Amino acid sequence: MGKTILLGFLAGFLAVLVFHQGTVFLLHHWGNAVPAVVRVLGRTAGPAFSMAGVPPFGVPRVISLAFWGGVWGILLAGLIRRRPWSDLLIGFLFGAVAATLVGFTLVARLRGVPVFAGGNLQAWLRAGLLNGAWGWGTALLLRPLLRLR
DSSP: OHHHHHHHHHHHHHHIIIIIHHHHHHHHHTGGGOHHHHHHHOOOSSOSSOOOEETTTTEEHHHHHHHHHHHHHHHHHHHHHHOOSOHHHHHHHIIIIIIHHHIIIIIHHHHTSOGGGGGOHHHHHHHHHHHHHHHHHHHHHHHHHHHTO
């Protein structure tokens, strides 16, 4: 169980840096130039790998995201270990649905922003895509790591 926690955190942390932020990069630099993508997802909030400080400690945003990706990665690693279904599908759905739902409810309340993104469908789709990319990437990274056990 200890290795699953460590490997889940590591995979989730790295998946934010590679898959989540990679998707942000693609959307910001290329997606904003494609009118169909902008119609569906809206304009992205900003560039990837933001080093802007996050309250209350001023940790760079990308490091904060990676830390929380690691925490979520622990949950995903535990879920993948126990399910016979496709790990990549579970990863994508876990990120797209569970992480997005928590972000738009619990985290939104803590930050004092409108819950459920104020009903903004584009924000839901964009968050589902980004979090789904993270979940898929975490599951992909966990494949070889969980075999090492």
